[in-house]
Amino acid sequence: MTDALGLTRLLKRFDRTVAVDHIDLSVPTGSFFGLVGPNGAGKTTTLSMAVGLLRPDAGTARILGVDVWEDPSRAKALVGVLPDGMSLPERLTGAELLTYLGLLRGLPAATVAARVDELLTVLELADARNRLVIDYSAGMRKKIGLAAALLHAPKLLVLDEPFEAVDPVSAATIRTILQRFVAAGGAVVLSSHVMALVEQLCSHVAVISRGRVVAAGPVAQVRGETSLEEAFVHIVGGRTGGTEGLSWLES
């Protein structure tokens, strides 16, 4: 059975630093895949190359067996993407944005209208449908981005930091939708800093450090007997500081 996402020997250099160092990764279909790693480990770079937003220097990325860089049209139809920190067409309203994207993908107008209404309602953006995206809060931006990623009914979702700066209520909404997506047979790849969330949500996890995959597999296997957080610190070879000095604080 083909992987939902398969990366082979993916490489990216920026000047002299190697951001992603020959990464191999396979995301099984039907899995909820968490990508964790310290800041600057190469998570965003990897995901950008996997979905066609950043050209790799070497290696291949396949979505359900389709090469993203050889056959981009077929690959892009299969995947929904939510990058972190990217702009949206800021001067469109939420409803206009989704309608534009649906029509741009060549969906029939009636289908687009129905899906836009449904997505806005489920994501609790119905009240904000006529507000400009530039006026949206961080959580609303993530939700409208998720709606844009879901609009064309993809088989794989690739989400970069979908819970960053999102309030607990919106986070719960996003989580429920992602779980339903996986339950219906889709696969989700997300990156996050929050170990507890990955532990609770994901079936599989990969730890990236300095551009390499240092551990990957089912969550239970990666974390072993400890919590994922402890396992993470152990795997990336970090040492939690904060115990020395500062005697003047204890007056």
Add this chain to the structure above:
Amino acid sequence: MVGVLIRMKWRVLRHSLRGKEAVLTVGGAILGLLAAVLTVLVAAADFPTPGVDTDVLAGLLLLWTLGWLFAPLFTGGGDETLRPEHFALLPFTPRQLAAGLLGAAFLGVPAIVTALAFCALVVHAAGSLPAVVVAVLALPLQLALAVLLSRVAMAGLGAALQSRRGRDLGVLLAALVGVMVFFAQALVQTLGPVVVDGDSPALTAVLRWVPSGWGPVAVDAAGRGEWPLVLAALAGLVVLGGGLLAVWGVLLHRRTTRVPVNVGPSARGSGSVARRLPATPVGAVVAKELRTWFRDPRRRVALLSAVIVALVASVPPALQGEGGGGIPFTGLVVMTVGCLLAGNLYGMDGSALWLTLVTPEAAAADVRGRQLAWLLLITPVAAVLVVVLPALTEPATYPWVLALAPALAGGGSGLVVLLSVFTAYPLPDQRANPFSAGNNPGLLRVLLQLAITLLLAVVALPVVAVVWLGSGVAPLEWLGVPTGVAVGVLCWWWWGRIAARRLAERGPELLAVVAKHV
């Protein structure tokens, strides 16, 4: 406290003096030095009419002060090396913070250059010891006044700019000031000689009564021994400076304690047009583009500027009787300038390009949609000018204008996407301060843009040839019109195809360029 802030600014300046930044700073410093030397030389010059030297000096100081007031609009919101937010949590009163930031403001190329220019006061006083003493006192006061005026104006604007509505207004304001520079230049050219000849008592009085003239007035009065006037002028500078410092303190306090509010929906514009567009990929892009053109102030400025620049370029020369032949062609200039000013569509959209890149087969629809939206916006304006202006001025130009118009419309719509794809450069985030210009495309890119724009001349060539060959022969000279239409359609299709291919093949690279933070 002031000492710490000055040292801090010195550190930051030294760290930022690297590479391209350093070249810009040194270049600016050299230009500023030239202006300062020029100011001192003019102040040292002899004028035949008595009293005129003081008027001229007051005029020069006024120009420098206005420079401080308006320059931040172009250079990106003034000097933000030390931001008041950095100090918001420290136990300072607003006045202390303002005084500290003022001290730090004196350290920097603009302030030092201005101080040198204001040495003109001392030069002006030369020959009388009391006057020199007064000049030495007036110099820092006058400099502080210029710096404070600039800071208070920007802080006041900044307070208004914190909401998105305010920011949108700010972009329009900056564009307006940009256009005003044309008029200011004309004003100096007309009024300069009047001041030098001492012809207008009213103008002289204004130059001396505005605060930038108080320093020269004090120095002048000291030379003549009129001490009450000296005292009044210097005291005026001190009081005004103190007042501005207090206001700045209040504004700083407000800036660091209030959060921006965004009010209500403002999803207006082009709804009726957008709803009538077909529900196809290209139609969706046209609708999105039209809405963005109407709602994004940066894009509105580009369109408005095209019309204003075209009018400024063709009307005043005609009024002065030089080359009145320009007016019939204003519509054509609008299309040319509109194409050049709009030629960074992907830069204006920034990293939102990712949505196009993750959509299969979207490149062609995106490029064609942008072309059509540009045509829908620019053609009506240009068409009115093309049809009306020759009739009002020189009807004999109709064969030329009507033949060139479709060629340039098509060529422009092709060129606007060529420019956008091949010479894109990043603009500041739409959610940032509109005055943080950063829209510095770099010299090479500007040259490339101009070179590509020359393609429009190539478009015009066959049309001009046909009209010229047929000129005077009634039916033949009109052959230019179908030629123009053919050329226009060809360029729209051909250049759009090149741009679409480039976008499809090099999309990720374009995204990397326009998503850069500036």
